[in-house]
Amino acid sequence: MDFSYSEIQQMLQDSVQKFVQKSYDFKTRSKIIESDDGYSKENWQLFAELGWLAVPFTEEDGGLGGSAVDLIVMMEEFGKANLVEPFIATAVLSGGLISELGNGERKSELLEHLVTGKLQLACAYAEMGSRFNLAKVGTTATVQGDKVLINGKKIAVLNGSNADQLLVVARESGEDIDVDGISIFLVDAASEGLVINSFTNIDGKKSSEIVLENVSVPASSRLGDAGSALSALQKIIDRATVSVSAEAVGAMELLLQKTVEYSKTRKQFGTSIGTFQALQHRMADMFIECQLARSIVVMAAMRLDSAESDLEKTKAVSAAKSRVGEAIRKVGQESIQIHGGIGMTDELDVGHLFKRVTALDIMFGNADYHTERFASL
Amino acid sequence: MNADFTEEDLAFQDEARSFLDSEFPAEYRAKIDASKRLSKEEIVNWQKILYKKGWAAPSWPVEHGGTGWSQIQKHIFETEMGLIGAPEPVPFGMKMVAPIIMAYGSEEQKVRFLPDILESNVWWCQGYSEPNSGSDLASLKTAAVRDGDHFVVNGAKTWNTYGQYADWIFCLVRTDNTVKKQEGISFLLIDMKSPGITLKPIYLIDGQPEVNEVFFDDVRVPADNLIGEENKGWTYAKVLLTHERTNIAGVPRGKRRLRALKRIAGETDDGFGNSMMDNQGFRNKLASIEIELQALEYAELRTLASISTGKAPGPESSILKIVGTELAQRIDKTFVELAGYHCLPYVPEQFEDGFQGTPLGPGNSAAAALTYFNNRKASIYGGSNEIQRNIICKAVLGL
Numbered sequence: 001m002d003f004s005y006s007e008i009q010q011m012l013q014d015s016v017q018k019f020v021q022k023s024y025d026f027k028t029r030s031k032i033i034e035s036d037d038g039y040s041k042e043n044w045q046l047f048a049e050l051g052w053l054a055v056p057f058t059e060e061d062g063g064l065g066g067s068a069v070d071l072i073v074m075m076e077e078f079g080k081a082n083l084v085e086p087f088i089a090t091a092v093l094s095g096g097l098i099s100e101l102g103n104g105e106r107k108s109e110l111l112e113h114l115v116t117g118k119l120q121l122a123c124a125y126a127e128m129g130s131r132f133n134l135a136k137v138g139t140t141a142t143v144q145g146d147k148v149l150i151n152g153k154k155i156a157v158l159n160g161s162n163a164d165q166l167l168v169v170a171r172e173s174g175e176d177i178d179v180d181g182i183s184i185f186l187v188d189a190a191s192e193g194l195v196i197n198s199f200t201n202i203d204g205k206k207s208s209e210i211v212l213e214n215v216s217v218p219a220s221s222r223l224g225d226a227g228s229a230l231s232a233l234q235k236i237i238d239r240a241t242v243s244v245s246a247e248a249v250g251a252m253e254l255l256l257q258k259t260v261e262y263s264k265t266r267k268q269f270g271t272s273i274g275t276f277q278a279l280q281h282r283m284a285d286m287f288i289e290c291q292l293a294r295s296i297v298v299m300a301a302m303r304l305d306s307a308e309s310d311l312e313k314t315k316a317v318s319a320a321k322s323r324v325g326e327a328i329r330k331v332g333q334e335s336i337q338i339h340g341g342i343g344m345t346d347e348l349d350v351g352h353l354f355k356r357v358t359a360l361d362i363m364f365g366n367a368d369y370h371t372e373r374f375a376s377l
Numbered sequence: 378m379n380a381d382f383t384e385e386d387l388a389f390q391d392e393a394r395s396f397l398d399s400e401f402p403a404e405y406r407a408k409i410d411a412s413k414r415l416s417k418e419e420i421v422n423w424q425k426i427l428y429k430k431g432w433a434a435p436s437w438p439v440e441h442g443g444t445g446w447s448q449i450q451k452h453i454f455e456t457e458m459g460l461i462g463a464p465e466p467v468p469f470g471m472k473m474v475a476p477i478i479m480a481y482g483s484e485e486q487k488v489r490f491l492p493d494i495l496e497s498n499v500w501w502c503q504g505y506s507e508p509n510s511g512s513d514l515a516s517l518k519t520a521a522v523r524d525g526d527h528f529v530v531n532g533a534k535t536w537n538t539y540g541q542y543a544d545w546i547f548c549l550v551r552t553d554n555t556v557k558k559q560e561g562i563s564f565l566l567i568d569m570k571s572p573g574i575t576l577k578p579i580y581l582i583d584g585q586p587e588v589n590e591v592f593f594d595d596v597r598v599p600a601d602n603l604i605g606e607e608n609k610g611w612t613y614a615k616v617l618l619t620h621e622r623t624n625i626a627g628v629p630r631g632k633r634r635l636r637a638l639k640r641i642a643g644e645t646d647d648g649f650g651n652s653m654m655d656n657q658g659f660r661n662k663l664a665s666i667e668i669e670l671q672a673l674e675y676a677e678l679r680t681l682a683s684i685s686t687g688k689a690p691g692p693e694s695s696i697l698k699i700v701g702t703e704l705a706q707r708i709d710k711t712f713v714e715l716a717g718y719h720c721l722p723y724v725p726e727q728f729e730d731g732f733q734g735t736p737l738g739p740g741n742s743a744a745a746a747l748t749y750f751n752n753r754k755a756s757i758y759g760g761s762n763e764i765q766r767n768i769i770c771k772a773v774l775g776l
Contacts, residue, residue, distance in 0.1 A: 001380050001449060003682045009378070069378045260774045274776045277767075283774055284766035288696050295675035296668070302380055319668040372657070375664035 003298065008064070009073045015050050016077035024081050026349045029204070032084060037162055038206035039085045047085065048117030056091050056239075061099050061111050068239065068304035072246035072297060079250025082349070082356050084204045086122075089159035090114065092243050094121030094167050096236035097184060101224035110165075122163035124154035124210055125233065132365035134169075134233055135177045139212065141170035141185060143219060150185060150215045160208025161198035163189050168212065172227045184229040186221045187212075203359035204352065235310075238317040241364040242304060245297045245324040248360040251353050252293060252327060255335040256286045258350055262339055273338075282334050289327040296320045311377060318365075318374040325367025328357045380678055382449065389450050393457045400426055401463045409462040410637075412744035413728045414585075417500070417542045424466060424497035434471055434495055441479060441487075442495045448685045459629025467539070470494040470501035473617060474547040477564065481605035481613050490566070504534040504548035504567070504591060505614070512764050514549070515558045515611060519593060521550035521565055528552075528565060528603070530573075530596040536758070540576050540589035543569050549610050556608070564610035566602040573597070583751040584725035625694060625759075626677045626701035631670050634708050638663060638715065641740055645715055653715060666708060673700050692772040695765040702755035702762065709749040716742035720749075 005013065023043070032040050047053050055070055057063020064070065071092070078087060095114050098107060098121075113119035130136035139152025150170050160166070166187045174181030187194065193215040198208040224232065260283055263274030273279055300320035303313050332354045336343040343350050361367065382390065405419055415423070427433045435451045437443030446454065458465065466472065475494050478486055493499040510517040519532025530550060540546070546567050553561030567574070573596035578586035605613055642653040642663065653659050680693040713720055719738035727736050728744055737743045756762040770776040 001382065001678065001682050001685070003378055003380075003679050004686075005378065260776065263776070280770040280774075280776050281763065281766045283776065284769040287769055287773060288700060291676055291693075291696055292669075292672040292700065295679055296672040298378070298679070299380070299671060299675040302378060316671075319671050322665065323668050323672050368661075371661050371664050371668065374668060375657075375660045 005073060006070075009070055012052070012055065012070065012074045013077055016052070016074060016081070019046070019050070020077070020081040024083070026352075029082060029084065033200060033204045038200060038204075039159075039162065043085055044120075045117045047087070048115060052087070053091050053117060054115040056095055057099055057111060057115065062108065062115055063111075066099075068242055068301040069298075071239075071243055072249075072301045075243045075246035076250035076253075079247035079252075079356070079360075080254045082204070082251065082353055084206070086120065086159035086162065086206065088240055088243060088247075089123065089163075090119070090121045092240045093123040093158075093236060094163075094165075096239055097123065097167055097223060097232060100232040100236060101184060101229060120159060120162045120164050121167065122157050122159040122165075122208070123167045123169075124157045124160070125169040125237075126154065126156040128153060128155060132369045133177060134237060135179050135182065135230060137169055137171045137182050138176075139168065139170040141172045141183055143172070144216075146219050147216050148185065148219050148222065150187065150212045150217065152212050154210040154212070157208045157210050158201075159206055160196050160210055161206050165189060166194075166210070167223070168210075169229070169233060174227070179230050181227045182230045182233070183226055184223045184233065185217055186223060187215060187217055191215050191217065201359060203356040205359070234314075237364055238314060239304065241317050241321050242297065242300045244360045244363045245293075245300070245320050248324050248328055248357050249290070249294050249297050251357050251360070252286075252290050252331040255331055255350065255353050255357070256283070256290055258353075259283060259286065259335045259338050262342075262350075266340075279338055282338065286331045286334050289330050293324045293327040296323045315374055315377050318370040318377070321365060322367050322370035322374060325361045325370065328361040329367070332357045380675070382453070386447075386449055386453060389446075390453050390457065393454050396430065396432075397457055397461055397463060400430070401461060402426075406462060409464075410741075411728070412741040412748065413730075415464060416730060417539075420464060420467060421497050421500075423464060427466070428496050433466065433497070434475075436472060437475065437495070438479070441475075441491055448681055452681055456629045459627070460633055462630070462633060466497075467500065469503050469538070469543075469547075470497075470499065473503060474501050474566070477547070477604060477613050477617055480616070481564070481609075485601070486566075486604065499544045500539070500542045502537050502540045502543035502546050502569075504537060504546045506534065506536045508533055508535050508590075512761055515562065517549055517551060517562065519548065519550050520554075521552050521563060521598070523552070523600070524597075526600045528598045528600060530565070530567065530593045530598055532593050534591045534593075535579070535588070537576075537589045537591050538587060540569075540591055541578065541586070545569055546591065547604075549614055552610075553608050559611040561608055562610040562614075563607050564604040564613050565598055566604065567593075567596065567598050571596050571598065581751060581754075583747040584723070585751070587751070626673050626697040627705055628670060628674045628677060628701070631666075631673075631701075631704060631708060634705075634712075635663065635667055635670065638666075638708065638711055641712075641742070642715055644739070645717075659715075662711060662714075666704070666711065669700075669704050669707075673697070673704060676700070692769050695760075695768045695772075698759065699756075699762045699765050705755055706749075706752055709745075709752050712742075712745040713749045716745040719743055720746035 054063040055074055056066055058066040098110050127138055142149045150168060166189055168185050168187050170183060171181050172183050193213045195211040196208050201207045263279055264272050266273050297320050300316040303316035335350055336354055339350055342348055405415055432444055434442055435444045435446050435454055439445040478490055507517050521528040521530045546569055548565045548567055549562050550565050551561055552563040573594040575592045577590045579588045580586050645653040647653050647656050677697055684690050719742035722737045722743055724737055726732055
């Protein structure tokens with residue numbers, strides 16, 4: 001039993017921390033969010049050079065090993081940075097699916113472009129009525145000779161506006177929520193019939209809604225076998241779920257730290273508000289929430305890296321996301337409350353961290369959804 | 378990063394499991410599964426079985442009869458005990474007074490007291506709290522006045538668990554009124570048979586006299602029974618409070634009770650033709666308990682790994698105490714919800730030896746409310762959960 005970081009994990013942690021200290025303060029981040037791209041290309045290139053984009057992938061795929069524990073160490077720091085660069089969308093989700101389902105030269109070429117920072121990707125899985133059910137796919141894919149016609153509407157497509165290629169989840173057969181019949185297609189963002197409506201999310205990340213109207217792609221753009229992509233999608237979403245849980249752990253610890261610091265400096269009634277027991281115990285509870293969230297995320301990441309069954313892995317992921325979601329609500333809300341009025345303002349980073357963790361609670365299923373999923377397994 | 382046991386630890390786990398399987402008496406296990414208390418004789422007998430195996434005092438140093446186990450091995454043993462419901466050693470002798478005697482007692486005191494604790498020949502109880510000294514323990518007033526080679530003790534102690542079984546009591550007593558309250562306290566061992574001691578049982582809301590008030594009326598205690606130096610008792614007691622906090626989280630016991638909850642839920646009609654296990658709301662409740670147990674388990678393992686590398690157990694033990702007791706109480710409450718009407722009859726004697734009547738309610742459902750009531754104590758004793766939060770604020774958050 002050993003919960004200490006390996007050399008590579010320590011290195012990752014150091015390098016993200018250094019980057020944040022040097023080039024990712026609150027003002028810089030705000031400017032990046034206001035920019036047209038909504039992320040910094042310069043930063044992205046740096047991430048590639050530092051090897052961060054290779055972290056989610058096995059050595060076989062040209063990555064650094066692909067361990068979930070490595071990933072959460074980095075994600076936690078990204079959470080503290082409140083990073084808006086599309087790491088989850090491009091590297092974890094889309095890259096993960098290519099690594100799972102792709103093959104041959106195309107796969108190695110795509111992944112090489114991804115880890116060298118040349119390729120931006122987005123994964124379009126969610127729909128208006130799907131909520132968190134990955135099998136609820138109304139978007140259709142119809143084979144016509146050596147082409148496939150895709151029709152439908154996708155929502156919550158992180159990085160949709162910057163993606164060179166989209167991974168579109170579509171149904172080739174079956175109905176409504178059948179687990180069979182779901183495929184994933186690689187669609188060029190410039191394809192005819194594709195309308196991408198982009199915006200910024202509550203947490204500063206770029207996202208899109210995408211309408212596909214008779215978008216025609218070669219049949220060879222299908223990743224993996226026809227109609228059997230759901231299990232790979234589930235597996236990668238599970239990985240992304242643990243990743244955003246770790247991101248939330250980082251953001252929550254920063255929220256706690258900032259709240260405690262503020263309570264020591266803010267004076268009312270002639271004393272710092274941190275001396276009031278009514279506030280002290282709430283901060284103690286925030287600390288406990290952070291510790292439990294960290295513990296269960298570590299558990300889930302270790303489980304993903306283990307030889308346990310897929311069922312055990314899925315259960316661990318849902319356990320983690322459920323518990324982290326609960327922590328997010330408590331830590332997020334208390335941070336604002338203890339800061340008082342200043343916590344409500346747009347000029348303070350605390351509110352932005354609160355918005356980030358709120359978004360992370362929703363991503364890939366909120367606490368209630370994952371509790372129920374855990375109960376059903 | 379990994380949470381794996383070594384080959385050696387796994388072999389030890391097997392050994393512990395098979396020992397407990399064969400040596401923990403089946404009738405004790407049946408009683409515990411039926412929510413009945415073990416008698417004093419049964420508890421002592423179980424302790425002596427452990428003693429014969431050489432496993433009575435895992436937390437003691439080898440020179441005094443400890444096992445020499447690593448932190449991980451201790452954890453494994455506690456886990457295996459908890460999973461089958463085998464009672465931990467009564468803490469007052471083994472875990473509370475013994476470490477203080479070892480650290481601050483004289484050689485004579487060690488020889489005189491430790492072997493009987495190890496062999497469970499003598500039952501100890503704790504004399505800390507007083508009617509007017511709860512969380513503010515250092516305000517205690519029970520006085521010990523030096524008279525030649527004796528102390529004369531006057532005052533009252535309370536919340537004295539199982540004092541009715543006890544042969545000896547270890548007490549914090551006031552030996553100096555003129556200094557800061559923490560600096561006038563001494564640590565005294567007192568024979569319960571001493572003239573002037575009277576015991577008054579306190580019946581708790583579950584109907585059991587689990588605790589007592591102990592009155593001291595001119596009780597003469599040989600000065601040889603003073604531990605360490607006079608007026609240093611508070612320091613000794615404080616060291617103990619951060620000591621021995623392993624297994625405070627109660628994860629194995631929680632797992633065992635969650636299994637029982639699931640089993641009983643499957644057997645309990647929801648009144649609409651299904652079992653309570655088919656009730657989505659109730660199932661989600663069980664799921665969230667199971668998830669909390671996992672979070673707690675890994676919080677404990679992280680603490681354990683850090684202690685194993687030689688770090689002192691710090692305020693982490695406060696987290697484990699708070700979360701462990703609050704989760705146990707959540708489980709208690711869930712048993713009550715599951716039992717419904719069946720936990721309303723207040724017939725505590727049906728859980729005692731020699732009960733001749735017909736047990737009320739299916740399974741142990743009639744015990745659910747009693748357990749729920751009794752275990753409200755968990756967030757109050759051992760430094761209330763509010764005191765634990767104060768510790769976190771001071772030691773971790775610097776508030």
